[in-house]
Amino acid sequence: MDNLAEIVMGRKSVRSFDGNPISDQHRKALEEYIKGISNPFGIPVEFVLLDAGEHGLSSPVLTGEQLYVTGKVEKKPYADVAFGYSFERLVLYAWSLGIGTTWIGGTMKRELFEAAAGVKPGEMMPCVSPLGYPAKKKSVREVMMRKGIGADSRIPAEKLFFREQWGQPLTQADEMAEILELVRWAPSAVNKQPWRILLKDGVYHFYEKKDKGYVSEATGDLQKIDVGIALCHFLMGLEEQGMQAEVTVRDPGLEIPNDAEYIVSVAIK
Ligand SMILES: Cc1cc2nc3c(=O)[nH]c(=O)nc-3n(C[C@H](O)[C@H](O)[C@H](O)COP(=O)(O)O)c2cc1C
Numbered sequence: 001m002d003n004l005a006e007i008v009m010g011r012k013s014v015r016s017f018d019g020n021p022i023s024d025q026h027r028k029a030l031e032e033y034i035k036g037i038s039n040p041f042g043i044p045v046e047f048v049l050l051d052a053g054e055h056g057l058s059s060p061v062l063t064g065e066q067l068y069v070t071g072k073v074e075k076k077p078y079a080d081v082a083f084g085y086s087f088e089r090l091v092l093y094a095w096s097l098g099i100g101t102t103w104i105g106g107t108m109k110r111e112l113f114e115a116a117a118g119v120k121p122g123e124m125m126p127c128v129s130p131l132g133y134p135a136k137k138k139s140v141r142e143v144m145m146r147k148g149i150g151a152d153s154r155i156p157a158e159k160l161f162f163r164e165q166w167g168q169p170l171t172q173a174d175e176m177a178e179i180l181e182l183v184r185w186a187p188s189a190v191n192k193q194p195w196r197i198l199l200k201d202g203v204y205h206f207y208e209k210k211d212k213g214y215v216s217e218a219t220g221d222l223q224k225i226d227v228g229i230a231l232c233h234f235l236m237g238l239e240e241q242g243m244q245a246e247v248t249v250r251d252p253g254l255e256i257p258n259d260a261e262y263i264v265s266v267a268i269k
Contacts, residue, residue, distance in 0.1 A: 004240045007096050008182045008233060013151065014100025015142040017064035017132035026097050030069075030131070033093045039228075040235070040247040040264075043082035046072045047090065048117045049131075055116040059108045063139050065130035069101075070117040072125050078249070080220035081263060083126050084228020085235075088186070092236070094131060101129040103187055105222050114218075126219040149191045154184050162198045166256055170199050179237030186233045188226035189214060195230035198254060204266045205252055206231060210259050227263045234266065244269040 022030075027049075034047045050057060050068045057068055071087050073079045091101045105127040119125045138146075146152065158169035161180050170180070180197070188194065196207045206227055214222040231247075238245050246269060251262040 002096055004092075004236055005178065005182060007092050008185055011092065011095045011187075013102040013146075013187060014130070014132070014134045015062050015102055015145070016135040016137070016139040017062070017066070017100065017130065018135045019064040019066070020133055021066045022099060022131060022133070026099060029097060030090070030094065030099070034090060037086050037089050039082045039085040040231070041078045041082040041085070041249075043073060043076065043079055045083055045086040048072065050113070050116050052130075055112065057108075057112055057116060059104055059130070061104070061107045061141065061145060062102070062130050063141075064135055065132050067131045068113070068128050069131055070113055070125050070128040072117060072119055072123050075122055075124050075220070079124065080126060080222075080224035081228040081231070083220070084225035085232045086228075087127060087129070087225075088229040088232040089236075091129065091187075092232075098133065099131055100134040101131060103189070104128050104130075105189055105219050105225070110218060124218060124220055126222070126225055151191055154191075155193050157181070157184055160184060160193065160196055162196065164198075164200060166196075166198060166254070166260075170197070175241050179234060179241070182233040182237045183230045186226070186229045188229065189222040192223065192226070194223040195227045196260060197234075198256075200252065200254060202267065203252070204234070204268075205254065206234075206263045206265070207256060207260045208263055209257075210261060224263065231264060231266075238266075238268065 048070050073083045094101050161170040163170040194209045198205045208227050246267045248265050
């Protein structure tokens, strides 16, 4: 993949496609990349590519899409976080090839996608995404939607990243600041950015700042998926800088607000 910052900052959800199928070369590249995707939780995510026409798949927010990717994961603790991490790896890789995606957890006929993907009891298919080349012009609906969600802005860093104690801004002017900027620009459900990071004793602890209405049987907790996406950007940023990290799930028991939940910790070695 090219420069990670260019990919992360350049990526936008794409909801208007040019109607062309993706090239054989790109399809092969995606299939190869998928085979190598793993996540720090060791929870396998199975990707399924589905032809939209063949399976009668569509989404009211999309136009011109020909192909979808869905992901299936066994329902268990951390399945949603793992799903977010693994699926985002594919999203970023697709963008590096010039292929647009949109995380879709709500705006679709879920039963049709689940049947086409062959979701079994005990599994969930939290989100899907179209895969295709962006149209030259966005649909009016897409433009309105982006405006409505405020998709082109993000919460300022000082409200997301803390040092020593919750609420105390983490201000750093080194390569970590660049990596945190990649985290800040991650995509999230309704652009809520529910991740928070608290740096304590050299360890970056990730939390979910929970809102109501994001948990269901079919999707798990969409905001935990968002934290998995943020973690993906963080670890890919460290990887690119050649920094080694150790990922653990061990709640340090720090003081946090009632609507926050501990998710994962990253120690830089
Ligand atoms: C877990 C998740 C679920 C999402 N579900 C939908 C959806 O159902 N429909 C939709 O149009 N966009 C959906 N999105 C896309 C977000 O709205 C989008 O990522 C966010 O507004 C930021 O815009 P950007 O991706 O262009 O940076 C979802 C994103 C995530 C991460």
